[in-house]
Amino acid sequence: MDIFTTLSTGSGYWNPLAWLGGFLVITVIVWLIWSRGEKSYKKGTAQTAPYLSGNAEPAKGDVHIRAGNLYWGYTEALKGYYSRIVPIHTGILNDYVMWYLGVTALLIIVVVIFA
């Protein structure tokens, strides 16, 4: 079996090994650029300390941006959607059963009508 076979998707093609080859070439170029960078950089010295306009560096735990603060804008922009979709997820078993039975009833109507 030829391991270099290209994946045919019906209307397109995908060869991961060719992609990987390209990726490696780009990685080498990036590495070459990086290796020509500043040599006097010293890890663990004042060079690597964050500069916060002269203020003291906060505790490590305070610097990390927690999950709750991420995508605030996304959820705010879609507030209308989330205000409807989240309350449906009640966590109540009776509701789960009602949804299941409701969908079953709806599907029976659809399938029988279009049969």
Add this chain to the structure above:
Amino acid sequence: MIPGFITQNSPALLIMVPLIAAFLCPFIGKISAAARNIWAVGAMALTSAIAFLLAFDVYSAGTRVYVFGASAINLAVPLDSGGIPIRIIFTVDAMSALMQIIAATVGFAVILYSVSSERSHSGIESYYTLYLLMIAGVMGMVSTGDLFNFFVFLEILSISSAALIAYRIDKGTAVEAALKYFVLSTIGAMVILIAIGIYYGEYNALNIAVIASRMQFTLLDQIALVLVMAALAMKCGSVPMHFWTPDAYSMAPASITAMLVVASQASLYGLFRVLFTLYNVTMNAATVGWIIITLGVLSMVIGVTMAIPQKDVKRLMAYHAVSQTGYMLLGVGVGLAVLGNQSLMDAFGYMAMEGGIFHIVNHAMYKGLLFLTAGAIFLRIGTRNLNKMGGLGHNMKYTMIFFIIGALAIAGIPPFNGFASKLMIYESVFAFNPILSIIAMVVSILTLASFVKVFHSIFMGPKLPEYENVKEAPAPMLIGMAILACIVIAFGLFPQQVVDTLIVPAAHALVNQGAYISAVLGGA
């Protein structure tokens, strides 16, 4: 060399080995913990080996029909039976074999992982017993050629899964999640049993091939179709019947959650088996196809949008599991919608189905991997709350690498396996309806966004004081994750080989109803 009786009886051994091992596990546990672990891992390894042996046989020699208790193992219709298969029959075609491969691979990786992840918990004998019963349930569901036995194995799977979801108790919340899963599973199973009763009343048979050969698509058949379809769609976590999924997936031990993904896919298999093998073109395939597509699109969109704001890492991953199930439903649904039209099937129908089926395999691997990484993190820091995590990449480098592999795969980033199957779905579905394809792509982007958030929250940032001394996950857990990660990479780098070898035969086995019927009934 493998003895002939093992090859011949592999469909029966596939169920027998985990069943016997399960019931002996508590007794072996009395000897020592090490003996119990070796017993459980050995039983799972043997089950996996049998599954691969059977799959190899099926892929190279065609559908295997195994008749329990017959004078010849493939004598489905005895001469004096009036043309009806009267015994329990397993019918293992390429689609069944593919599902067995998935269950065998994930099952083995998970049990290796469990050796470490469950070490500190009590009742490990019960854990392994239930786990092996779960394996027997999945293997039975995907192997049986008989609707009533499908119901029996579904029940074995549901009962063992519910007990394992409740395994950690967790101040009652795990028990509550298990109760929800159990009640819904029981109602679904009862509804399936009613449908089986309808088939039996109409066609005087329980065998899938016999019912398929006699299918009339009467009003009763239409009702039975919906009963089975809705129950199995609910069991595989399709929106809007997905509500149990985040509860059960988040509260079960991570190892069990990885297997619950496979269990859900066994239900998905059942759904596809009923639609394609039992009904095929006798039903209005376009209508039912669009129903499946609609469930798929709803699952993709609502799953991913519900995932993004989650704070519990496993609950977030559970919603993504719902979303990914949507891709499978979409791909196979498109194939179903054009089932009666050979030119459309050739143009994109088969490709859509192959994409959907390939995604089943890929999803089992990368989602299993992601749940295992979540379990490793929980083991080390004792919380699933993303708001309390950070900087773990400093101490859990291997877990982080495995997480990156799983996250990039689920987001459909090349060259991982998720990209290959998603690409097949995008392009084939685009030919059917471009809007559906665009929705699928947008969902992938949102998936990536969600996992970027998770990655940042867990692994990035400075080393937090409370996690200063956190250690990497134990070696057996890393090995379990590594097995799945290697498959994710390998299937991503060589997708055409996987498609040609495993997926195309499975898709054709599903579509070709006549071949399935003739494999069982032959010239009867």
